[in-house]
Amino acid sequence: MEKDIVQNKISVAPMVDRTDRHFRNFVRMINKDVLMYTEMITAQAIINGNLDYILGFDKIENPIVLQIAATNPEDAYKAVKIAEKYDYDEINLNVGCPSERVSGNMMGASLMAYPEKVAKILEAMKAATKKTVSIKHRIGIDGRKILPDALSKKVFDTYEDMKNFVEIIRKVGIKKFIIHARIAVLAGLDTKQNREVPPLRYDEVYKIKKEIPDLYVEINGGIKTAEQIDNHLKEVDAVMIGRQIYDNPMILTKFGKYYGKKIEVTREEIIERMIKYVEKMELEGIRPHLFLRHTHGLFFGQRGSKFWKRAINDPKAGSFVLKNLLKELKNERKI
Numbered sequence: 001m002e003k004d005i006v007q008n009k010i011s012v013a014p015m016v017d018r019t020d021r022h023f024r025n026f027v028r029m030i031n032k033d034v035l036m037y038t039e040m041i042t043a044q045a046i047i048n049g050n051l052d053y054i055l056g057f058d059k060i061e062n063p064i065v066l067q068i069a070a071t072n073p074e075d076a077y078k079a080v081k082i083a084e085k086y087d088y089d090e091i092n093l094n095v096g097c098p099s100e101r102v103s104g105n106m107m108g109a110s111l112m113a114y115p116e117k118v119a120k121i122l123e124a125m126k127a128a129t130k131k132t133v134s135i136k137h138r139i140g141i142d143g144r145k146i147l148p149d150a151l152s153k154k155v156f157d158t159y160e161d162m163k164n165f166v167e168i169i170r171k172v173g174i175k176k177f178i179i180h181a182r183i184a185v186l187a188g189l190d191t192k193q194n195r196e197v198p199p200l201r202y203d204e205v206y207k208i209k210k211e212i213p214d215l216y217v218e219i220n221g222g223i224k225t226a227e228q229i230d231n232h233l234k235e236v237d238a239v240m241i242g243r244q245i246y247d248n249p250m251i252l253t254k255f256g257k258y259y260g261k262k263i264e265v266t267r268e269e270i271i272e273r274m275i276k277y278v279e280k281m282e283l284e285g286i287r288p289h290l291f292l293r294h295t296h297g298l299f300f301g302q303r304g305s306k307f308w309k310r311a312i313n314d315p316k317a318g319s320f321v322l323k324n325l326l327k328e329l330k331n332e333r334k335i
């Protein structure tokens with residue numbers, strides 16, 4: 001595998017409304033090594049937006065990937081050029097989102113019906129940066145009732161369809177493929193259902209790696225345990241996990257072994273780190289709720305989980321609430 005690709009065994013999936021800078025800082029309170037993603041940001045938002053607000057992040061968040069959605073090469077080029085001012089490690093194109101708002105604009109998963117167009121967008125992104133440019137896509141799509149009539153074929157859901165797609169993308173020099181192992185049904189299923197209903201077909205992701213070993217292949221979809229990760233890593237290069245990390249962030253402590261270390265941080269130590277972060281927010285006049293809302297899973301599966309959620313979900317919660325919770329936790333330990 002060439003050295004010019006960002007390689008990291010575990011990544012935290014891009015998730016709109018979740019993987020913002022506050023959640024990413026929270027992840028870093030537990031694990032310093034996993035690769036993180038921004039939320040998906042449209043090229044247009046970057047071209048027209050308040051850049052520091054949209055693209056800014058803290059050094060501690062590296063290694064980090066900027067994920068964009070784009071409909072054409074011109075916008076993609078401009079957006080990536082603008083993002084060059086920020087220290088992202090990799091730029092990723094979203095070709096996996098089934099949302100109609102995104103698909104209706106010919107972004108996200110619907111682009112899988114137009115591999116040549118995707119190749120042009122990626123080529124433009126590569127021309128705008130020397131960093132790794134990668135793609136996140138599905139194993140296929142069902143575009144019936146939504147793709148235009150001019151397109152003779154509307155369902156791209158066989159392994160051969162995916163291989164054809166990947167082959168076309170490779171030709172412009174893309175080597176890193178993050179593959180969500182289920183198809184996206186563009187009409188009839190909503191975004192959430194599209195992450196649950198179409199069956200997972202991990203074998204097809206394994207197969208593409210086997211047939212084209214030069215590809216760097218990262219598998220995604222429904223991965224929940226360290227044991228599952230170990231099994232996937234026998235077949236592909238890396239694993240991407242979304243919901244399980246968000247819902248149960250302490251799972252990040254189990255990932256030290258992929259980086260040759262042991263992570264022994266306790267919930268109490270994490271709360272101490274949270275207090276420092278929240279105190280800084282308070283000094284800067286930023287509402288702590290924007291951070292705390294991402295930490296509801298800290299006591300996942302533990303006694304006291306409901307209590308924790310209730311306390312940090314209070315829109316007025318801040319460092320004071322955290323300090324009290326920490327005190328109670330320490331007292332409880334002494335009993």
Ligand SMILES: Cc1cc2nc3c(=O)[nH]c(=O)nc-3n(C[C@H](O)[C@H](O)[C@H](O)COP(=O)(O)O)c2cc1C
Binds near residue numbers: 018097180195243244
């Ligand atoms: C709330 C939410 C928002 C998401 N937003 C994005 C996104 O912005 N870009 C993207 O490529 N995928 C997005 N996804 C999909 C995830 O990146 C991932 O592919 C999917 O959740 C399957 O992985 P998992 O089973 O480990 O969660 C989102 C998923 C969720 C749950």
